[in-house]
Amino acid sequence: MTRSVYVTGIDRGDGRQVVELGVMELLTRQVDRVGVFRPLQHDGPDRLFDLLRARYRLSQDPASVYGMDYHEASALQAERGTDELVSQLVERFHRVAREYEVVLVLGTDFAATQLPDELAINARLANEFGASVIAVVGGKGQSAESVRAETRNAHRAYEALGCDVLAVAVNRVAPEERAEIAERLAARLPVPCYVLPDEPALAAPTVAQITSALGGTVLLGDDAGLARDALDFVFGGAMLPNFLNALTPGCMVVTPGDRADLVVGALAAHSAGTPPIAGLLLTLNERPSDAVLTLASRLAPGTPVVSVAGNSFPTAAELFALEGKLNASTPRKAETALGLFERHVDTGELLARLAVGRSGHVTPMMFEHDLLEQARADRRRVVLPEGAEERVLRAADVLIRRDVCDLTLLGDTEVIRKKAADLGIDLSSTQLIDPVTSELRQSFAERYAELRAHRGVTVELAHDVVADVNYFGTLMVQEGLADGMVSGSVHSTAATIRPAFEIIKTKPEASIVSSVFFMCLADRVLVYGDCAVNPDPDAEQLADIAVQSAATAARFGVEPRIAMLSYSTGTSGSGADVDKVREATKLVRERRPELRIEGPIQYDAAVEPSVAATKLPDSEVAGQATVLIFPDLNTGNNTYKAVQRSAGAVAVGPVLQGLRKPVNDLSRGALVSDIVNTVAITAIQAQPVPSARPAPSEPDAPAGRPASV
Template sequence: MSRSVYIAAAEGASVKSIVAFGVLDLLTRQVDRVGVFRPVAPSPESDVVLDLLLSHPAVRQDRTEAVGILYEQVHADPAAAHAEIVRRFAALSQRFDAVVVLGSDFTDVSSPGELDFNAQVAADLGAPVVLVVSGRGRAPDQIRLAAEISLSELAAQHAQPIAVIANRVEAEQAGAVREQLAGFRGLQTAVIPEVPLLVAPTVRALIEACDGTLLRGNPDWLDREALGFVVAAMSLPNVLTRLRPDSAVIAPGDRADLLPGLLLAHESGTFPNLSVIVLTGGYLPPQPIRTLIDGIEHDLPIVTAPHDTFQTATQLAGVRGRITAASPVKVETALRVFADAVDGPALLGAMNVAASTVVTPLMFQFRLIERARSARKRIVLPEGDDERILRATASLLRLGVADITLLGEENRLRASASRLGLDIGTATVVSPDDPELRTRFAAEYARLRAHKGVTIAQATERLGDVSYFGTMMVQLGLADGMVSGAAHTTAQTIKPAFEIIRTAAGTSIVSSVFLMCLADRVLVYGDCAVNPDPTAEQLADIAISSAATAARFGVDPRIAMLSYSTGASGDGADVEKVRRATDLVRRRRPDLPVDGPIQYDAAVDPAVAAAKAPGSAVAGRATVLIFPDLNTGNNTYKAVQRSAGAVAIGPVLQGLAKSVNDLSRGALVDDIVNTVAITAIQAQQTTTSDAG
């Protein structure tokens, strides 16, 4: 039977969905098959929190099997209800390595006894309990008292708690609450601060609450969140000074003069972007104003509400938001908040969940994000005016993957982000035309390229290329790594790195690998993007660099030096090159398991390996596959990617003294996020090496 963990709240409005989704995400990085179970649900069709958990991309489960029973069954026959819950859970758990059990939501089972009910069910299922206590409106000692009372209720029902998590704690009280919870010996404890976004209502919910009608704007923006309210009852200058990011502006409908000013502020990039403008009183803007705003390109929803300003503001203030699968902004923010607050490895240890030998593509990508987030680095993205880069930046910042610097003109970039509904507020924007930086960078570039006769004037002109500018930021320590190539060729991205950063000590060649995420494992392919026809010496260097890259990303390196023959079965110049390269690897790094020349099938298939290379420590279980030339490597990775449905992450550059990586010009937002995470992890290693 699988391991399981029960997420129970001490009371309502604790927003335990943050913890449940965070625990689920944590488990998906540890094991392959993770299931979700809701012992009791309000209805078989409507359950926002359950739907959120089932929406996780690593969960492959039908909704009907995730529900135990309904509340009405508990009321009708409690004993039979408990028996049915246990039966359904036992059947479900056979299919999964781990199951997250989602306790009830204090919506039907009588609230005073609801924690007792969840404790009984947890004991019946043998599932350890993660207790979630609300910190909303409570002092630190009150939070501890609430936890003590709840823990005693769990003990009375023989449920086994493993963790206490205080959620929705005021940020300034977080330290004091941690001290209070530290007294619970033998339990994992954590404090999650209140994050307004996670309880913010969507624009759609606000429109429904005030009986509003969408007058103008992009319907896709209706699922964005409103983080606060501004009642625009003053003159425009005074209203502008009170605007806050993603706020909903409530304005009297007969104050038509405010509307153009608010739209201009939203589009400007110099004022906070808004989430919606609500015009009260049932008034429509006069025709000249409507004609004017029709000429302004914007997506901001403009809504008319039939009620007066006071009633509308009261209605909107009472709307509560929830974390749902339809809000990727909330989901990513919740994951970051959970990861920042909770010691994931310790919690997994308390759950006693052993790591799976299977590594799926999603598991690998989640681990990349987790590794990058563990020691955040500064990554510069030179192509700040590309929409994909802006979208990736917003996601990276929400997930806490890295601190992002964008190159571009600040007002224009922030206005573009605002139009797209993206929050890049914490990103740094640097102009590549900044005269002070251009002068400093040009002087350094001219110094580095003096042997090529480069003058200051030539260097200044060269620094007008954003790839050169971004690379110089990395070289001079203003950034830890760079990712470019969404709008530039590979040559435009890596040539500046060759000229400025150069190779790492002990490495003679810059090369690349692709991290090939197959259905159940990750392989490392090199070199598939940089060197057309490496010599035997270069091939050995590529193999050693690729093994180091593999180890850096959690792949145990076993190197196969690929050729069209295995062992001594063939000859010729191409085979001899691979044979010499294999010998060089063995001499330079006797600690690395390596075999070659070897054919691909003998390298990865145990049955073929037994026939072609018996006794080899690598054959049949190779993880690092080194191709003899670019033609073979590039075509093979693409063939495997397309025919086997593998996820190809890369190219990942290796051999540089600092971290620079290239994107495909067809890169998707997820590709950019993955590449930034990889670059940040490489930068962590570079920083550690520099410190040593």
């Protein structure tokens, strides 16, 4: 039977979309097919459903999402009664429920709906749908005592109407009162109560939203600039020195278009990062001269300059009435909302109460969700040597908003700050270090010279080497100043991992450093190894790669069933290449008899049950392998790229294994999502594993020449 969750409120303005988005995140973490149903809908676009459809790649027909619009519902209720209204909505709900494992129901919004006793209608619908209720209470602008009373009343109201109340979420409370409100409600309510503070960035309109609302004309600026949140408004009328003192981080400057001094001054301040602004809104329909606009574009490329027709007073009135909205065009707000939800909601507890059984297979979305959740559960610090690279900064923005891990960015700090300001990214919580000027450089040089003395490295030579961002980042990991490192978006694989071979070295139980890719297919996640490091491993090394890959798979929730790949299956072929795979399989069985392994085996027999039934009918791995070990780098690297491009798979990696501390490489074509996933994987690798022991210092890692991936 389909399980459904009904998220509802008691009044408008509760910011319920944060909770609805957070619950959707939890549900898609557990099951593959989640449906959405909104019983009643206003005319016009549904911003939240558009966001859910884009973010979670929903294939649901939008027409099936809605029961009916409010005008139709009001007329039907007036003419034929509430029972008829509910009956029709229940029928339409079940059309969706029949198609999905779980349905998220989005309750009515209490906004000019013309429905009497709207709370009772939501309760009735929840009961008729067989849905459990999460009630949301808005706390913005209310005293702590008022919030507590309203929350208790909301719980009583839904419970008295027969609802199965899973939890209550109190949203948008004053941050300084959040802890006290949460503590008191926990003692008063029989169900979990999650209290979320007001988050200004969620209510802040983006520059694009402001431009649309005011009918403005964009004179300068790119998409990234228009996506910035306007956290404050500063109205320019004073002379330049006083005006500059009034600027605040993330503010939108509103000034008459003929004040070229304030336009140039605000953009110069942004360029210097003191402070970064969201953009400029020029009133009176005055356009600066071409010379001023040219200077402005060079001072702060991408920063929006928007012209509107009205004067400052009516413009101010419209601006203060605007509020940011979650929608498909504001993905950064969605990351902020999810970060807020995950920080203040006990997601493990809520999932247990939802009682949604996990699907039998792991989808790519589930895998990605689990990565972030695991990383967040035991927070680590990851160093990113390519701090000025735009994709790295955008990934850092996501990781910061989702509160996944602590970050250190390396590079010229002024360049990083300016680039971040241009992208509208807040790095106030992020450590920035320039290896060239860092006070750590000398001590790192001494440490590197000590580690490489057997190679004739002096402190003077080491002083130059450690100024390289990858060497500096690796030494941060080695010396415990960071827990892991991710690089490679603009550096070669060799440049990224050579420092790790020299400095961090292998675990005592690992003979080599190897790698895996997590291949996220439409309905499952497979682990491919080794596709990036070792060109032609011998049988001993291949066995080591298999054992390492099985451990990595298990660490990330993929049950290891190992296929040792070859061009021959079972005893059907012979030759040196097949014999190597056969010997490696034997070594794994001797060392780790508890592992399920098959080899030699061809790829089709490893993953396709119908082929396996013919070629190896008695195998417990054939047809259902999850860890596929390639006999050499040529085969592995080409296969992962062929599957990635031909099957549309998401390839996460390469993830290095065998090092004493985690360092991971990126493809130079890595997307922002790839970087986010790899950082999360690195943070998880840095978390302690039960029974793990500190590794002694080892000689240089014997690894093959790193491939270019």
